[in-house]
Amino acid sequence: MDTMFRFVVAALATWRLAFLLAREDGPWRLFARLRSGVGGTFPGQLLQCVKCVSLWVAMPFALFVKGDWSELLVIWLALSGVTALIDEWMRPPFEWQETKDNEVLRRGTDDADD
Numbered sequence: 001m002d003t004m005f006r007f008v009v010a011a012l013a014t015w016r017l018a019f020l021l022a023r024e025d026g027p028w029r030l031f032a033r034l035r036s037g038v039g040g041t042f043p044g045q046l047l048q049c050v051k052c053v054s055l056w057v058a059m060p061f062a063l064f065v066k067g068d069w070s071e072l073l074v075i076w077l078a079l080s081g082v083t084a085l086i087d088e089w090m091r092p093p094f095e096w097q098e099t100k101d102n103e104v105l106r107r108g109t110d111d112a113d114d
Contacts, residue, residue, distance in 0.1 A: 003065065003066055006064060006065045006066070007065050007075070007078070007079075010058075010061035010062070010064050010065050010079055011061075011078075011079050011082040011083070011086075013061055014054055014057050014058045014061050014079045014080070014082070014083050015050075015054070015082065015083040015086045015087070017053075017057050018050045018051075018053040018054040018057045018083050018087075019050050019087070021034075021035075021047055021053050021057070022035075022047055022048065022049060022050045022052075022053045023050065034047070035047050035048075050083065050084075050087045051080070051083065051084045051087060054079070054080040054083035054084065054087075055080050057083075058076050058077075058079035058080045058083065059076055061079055062075040062076035062079055065079070
């Protein structure tokens with residue numbers, strides 16, 4: 001298999017597994033129970049963020065891409081980086097919403113001009 005193809009496959013697998021562990025409930029709520037079971041501990045804090053989870057999930061996939069030890073660190077970080085990019089692309093777009101709190105602030109500003 002071509003190294004580039006292996007990298008793309010490994011990047012998608014890294015993102016999928018990191019997203020599954022950090023944000024999805026999984027079958028029989030397995031991953032949700034895992035996250036709630038470790039709670040506020042150090043491993044529990046690592047499971048709250050897709051980008052954090054991707055760092056340790058990417059390591060075995062880096063070995064899949066290329067077993068050469070001289071390139072392993074770069075491949076490992078690149079897989080985690082691709083996961084971070086995909087995670088950012090998947091976020092919903094920003095929407096501005098006016099609230100009544102904003103109207104109160106505006107009235108207060110108008111009063112200061114008087």
